[in-house]
Amino acid sequence: MSKSEKTETSIIYKASYGSVPRKEDARFVRGKGTFVDDIALPGMLCGAVLRSPLAHARILSIDTAAAAAHPMVEAVITGEDLAERGMAWMPTLSADVQAVLATDKVRFQGQEVAFVVARDRYSARDALELINVEYEPLPVLIDAQTALDADAPIIRDDLASRTDNKIFDWAAGDKEATDLVFEQADVVIAQEMLYPRSHPAPLETCGAVADLDEITGKLTIWLTTQAPHAHRTMYAMITGLPEHKIRVISPDIGGGFGNKVPIYPGYLCAIVGTLVTGKPVKWVEDRSENLMSTSFARDYHMRGEIAATKDGQILAVRARVLADHGAFNGAAQPTKFPAGFFHMFTGSYDLRAAYCEVTGVYTNKAPGGVAYSCSFRITEAVYLVERMVDLLARELGADPAELRMRNLLRPEQFPYTCPTGLEYDSGDYPKALAVAMDIAGYAELREEQASKRERGEYMGIGVSFFTEGVGAGPKHLMDILGLGMNDGADLRVHPTGKAVLAISCQTQGQGHETTFAQIVASELGLSPDDVEVVHGDTDRTPFGLGTYGSRSTAVSGAAAAVVARKVRERAKLVAAAMLEVSAEDLEWADGAWRVKGDPEQARGIAEIAMAAHSGLDLGDGVEGHLDAMTVYDPPNLTFPFGAYICVTDVDPGTGQVTVRRFIAVDDCGVRINPMIVDGQVHRGLADGVGMALMQIIAFDEHGNCLGGSLMDYLLPTSVECPSPELGATVTPSPHHPIGAKGIGESATVGSPAAVVNSVIDALAPFGVKHADMPLTPAAVWCAIQGRPLRSDLALR
Amino acid sequence: MQITVSVNGTDYTRVIEPRLLLIHFIRDELRLTGTHWGCDTSNCGACVVWLDEKPVKSCTVLAAMADGRRVLTVEGMASSGGRLDPVQQGFTQCHGLQCGFCTPGMMLTARWLLNHNPDPSDEVIREALSGQICRCTGYENIVRSVRWAAKHEAGGDQS
Numbered sequence: 001m002s003k004s005e006k007t008e009t010s011i012i013y014k015a016s017y018g019s020v021p022r023k024e025d026a027r028f029v030r031g032k033g034t035f036v037d038d039i040a041l042p043g044m045l046c047g048a049v050l051r052s053p054l055a056h057a058r059i060l061s062i063d064t065a066a067a068a069a070h071p072m073v074e075a076v077i078t079g080e081d082l083a084e085r086g087m088a089w090m091p092t093l094s095a096d097v098q099a100v101l102a103t104d105k106v107r108f109q110g111q112e113v114a115f116v117v118a119r120d121r122y123s124a125r126d127a128l129e130l131i132n133v134e135y136e137p138l139p140v141l142i143d144a145q146t147a148l149d150a151d152a153p154i155i156r157d158d159l160a161s162r163t164d165n166k167i168f169d170w171a172a173g174d175k176e177a178t179d180l181v182f183e184q185a186d187v188v189i190a191q192e193m194l195y196p197r198s199h200p201a202p203l204e205t206c207g208a209v210a211d212l213d214e215i216t217g218k219l220t221i222w223l224t225t226q227a228p229h230a231h232r233t234m235y236a237m238i239t240g241l242p243e244h245k246i247r248v249i250s251p252d253i254g255g256g257f258g259n260k261v262p263i264y265p266g267y268l269c270a271i272v273g274t275l276v277t278g279k280p281v282k283w284v285e286d287r288s289e290n291l292m293s294t295s296f297a298r299d300y301h302m303r304g305e306i307a308a309t310k311d312g313q314i315l316a317v318r319a320r321v322l323a324d325h326g327a328f329n330g331a332a333q334p335t336k337f338p339a340g341f342f343h344m345f346t347g348s349y350d351l352r353a354a355y356c357e358v359t360g361v362y363t364n365k366a367p368g369g370v371a372y373s374c375s376f377r378i379t380e381a382v383y384l385v386e387r388m389v390d391l392l393a394r395e396l397g398a399d400p401a402e403l404r405m406r407n408l409l410r411p412e413q414f415p416y417t418c419p420t421g422l423e424y425d426s427g428d429y430p431k432a433l434a435v436a437m438d439i440a441g442y443a444e445l446r447e448e449q450a451s452k453r454e455r456g457e458y459m460g461i462g463v464s465f466f467t468e469g470v471g472a473g474p475k476h477l478m479d480i481l482g483l484g485m486n487d488g489a490d491l492r493v494h495p496t497g498k499a500v501l502a503i504s505c506q507t508q509g510q511g512h513e514t515t516f517a518q519i520v521a522s523e524l525g526l527s528p529d530d531v532e533v534v535h536g537d538t539d540r541t542p543f544g545l546g547t548y549g550s551r552s553t554a555v556s557g558a559a560a561a562v563v564a565r566k567v568r569e570r571a572k573l574v575a576a577a578m579l580e581v582s583a584e585d586l587e588w589a590d591g592a593w594r595v596k597g598d599p600e601q602a603r604g605i606a607e608i609a610m611a612a613h614s615g616l617d618l619g620d621g622v623e624g625h626l627d628a629m630t631v632y633d634p635p636n637l638t639f640p641f642g643a644y645i646c647v648t649d650v651d652p653g654t655g656q657v658t659v660r661r662f663i664a665v666d667d668c669g670v671r672i673n674p675m676i677v678d679g680q681v682h683r684g685l686a687d688g689v690g691m692a693l694m695q696i697i698a699f700d701e702h703g704n705c706l707g708g709s710l711m712d713y714l715l716p717t718s719v720e721c722p723s724p725e726l727g728a729t730v731t732p733s734p735h736h737p738i739g740a741k742g743i744g745e746s747a748t749v750g751s752p753a754a755v756v757n758s759v760i761d762a763l764a765p766f767g768v769k770h771a772d773m774p775l776t777p778a779a780v781w782c783a784i785q786g787r788p789l790r791s792d793l794a795l796r
Numbered sequence: 797m798q799i800t801v802s803v804n805g806t807d808y809t810r811v812i813e814p815r816l817l818l819i820h821f822i823r824d825e826l827r828l829t830g831t832h833w834g835c836d837t838s839n840c841g842a843c844v845v846w847l848d849e850k851p852v853k854s855c856t857v858l859a860a861m862a863d864g865r866r867v868l869t870v871e872g873m874a875s876s877g878g879r880l881d882p883v884q885q886g887f888t889q890c891h892g893l894q895c896g897f898c899t900p901g902m903m904l905t906a907r908w909l910l911n912h913n914p915d916p917s918d919e920v921i922r923e924a925l926s927g928q929i930c931r932c933t934g935y936e937n938i939v940r941s942v943r944w945a946a947k948h949e950a951g952g953d954q955s
Binding site: 027508 | 898931
């Protein structure tokens, strides 16, 4: 074939965005997924963790002799054993330290005390029963609101400088300007509210299989992690093993929602287990261990204030927060943001000023704090501002939807720098709210509500509007333990034009194998079937910080588009050689490089790839391949937004709430696969129902966790969740290569406020203005009686 | 003790501890890992398999109780020729799964439902699945998946 001969065969381009079925499904519907607990290696041992029954106690002695003598036991490891390796403590993602196995005292119920390695699962559990730990109980601090009292027990006496339970004070916004607006405002409303402790509870619990090859010195760890690369770096730092001798494989992950971002003691125990025994060691926690010891979410004690004119112009918002971080500060978030992105509590409104103060404290509760699809605490922020707006509407006698419509940022205000400093990239907020009100039939709902109230029936209509900031983040602003939050991508195009994209982030159900193939296919004029996505294996993928904070599409998705464009530019040079024209004479159109003015003269990626690897003279300095790599540093966060309306019916006799309808209009920018986007929203709405009505990790006065099983920690099922009604607007991100913003957490961020606003709206005839989540029948009934419950403590 | 269990049409004879749970027999002894374990307390249903003709939560059944009986797991849902069950097809067509962890249990319960009620309402589908937890889908697309399967079975659609 001469260089100029035209080929028509391989220029096949179809727009590859759209609701195509997922590549992942083929293995999952056949039961052929590979989750961590599915890994079985020859000679593999099983580990189990002994946990503290007490929330705060000094360890006097640990007797492991009987356990070690168990015929099936190969090793028993205590904190003292770890101390000899310098591994009794590990760094957390918030630059605190956390005990791997307790050496001095235990600081929460369920804390890790010893690790048994045995030849099977059941024997490991048996051996735990043979370990005798002598504890001296200490006073327990469970209520964050007393953590800073002078007589509070000091939890972190391991830290030499620690004389109280304060972790940090943090503030954002302009205090003076905000105070001034408040002083001069017609209307000021304040409300105390609790966003109670919750738990992501992915259906697959956390676990690891660690396998040291004693000959090569290579440690392979199959791990339930959302951030395999960050974990590898951390394990290198903690164990002292060289980083290139550590391979983290994050296989299929049974849901994460933030729960699988941190490093847990069990992971390190499995690693030490294989180092000690020389055999592979599996550790998989049970459900109670997951709920009682791994990263929780929320636990924000908040005071919100809103200032407005008497005719309903919102002027300023102020917040004071007490943040309960548990016994170790294990929050996973950008280092410079100890309260995450809580300072987005300015929400979606055109404010003159805003200010917040956040104080973090230690308590005798499990560590964590940023988990559960919260977009780094924007969930708490949205809840605060959306409750305050509803309280303002009540005070003014205004309709909550109309009040929002009046105060929402206008499209022409973007890019908009909010009073606490974040720059919202793009938005058309009134449009999203209008679409939601239209789907809901908002006016008719209000009429129905009025007529029902006359009959003594209580229905509620709850509105919420949210703005998220996702896709952390710009390297100059955001890092975790010094690691900038950028993502690599590596794209190889084989000679026949089939491509392999290696990405650093890790799917836990979001469908990356499908959507990332769609991104690359769209950029290169290929079919998504021709693009294989490799992820979750640090030996096969470039470095990046992982999947959380809705950052996959926002950061890694951008990297995928950018690396595909690099391939395209490389292909341009080859196409020029093939067509014997200058590269400047080519333009990319309809999935191929075409000669300007003569578009029939064209070459697609597949034939270009073959030519690149052929003997064709490509010209000076042009390498014979199309492969490329990139590292994407986002210039800003992306800012998805949405309007939600929840309709509830409340039985005042029992306090039972039924969610009748849930309308969600999301704007996540360009949608790569709308089917997957809708699926993400469905999940988040279920989270909203669960958090608002059912889920809480509460404690009694001894520090006993009252949400330690799924019999106590109630997750929504198919009968509690409504059939959602979804709408969409599309406002592309101006700085993201494909205009996408991210959708993974939107509905979890936006929906709890809609549910609570709806229930409080239903209870308006009883004079109820606020009640804390979860709005269980008991909580609703007590609110109606004028005796609101404190939901997080079983204290008298 | 020694038991013989027919799993997906194949007889397996094993010597087991009497306390061994059926979920661990299936996963660890037979290495059929499509059945998942999620809670310990019979709440989540990730471990649902059929014991004879009924879905059970295999984390709450002793392997010994399955002696001489038939077990169906997700690996046995497709025909011997590899043709997917309409329920499996429905989950793929309607995005009825995300992480895939609850999916085997959901599909086995759905299969049982459709065998007994070929045209269930959404409400009946939701009731049938209410003993199982999905953390990813909010259930809507699972309901649609089951409905898809019902429709395609009723219509005799062999595509």
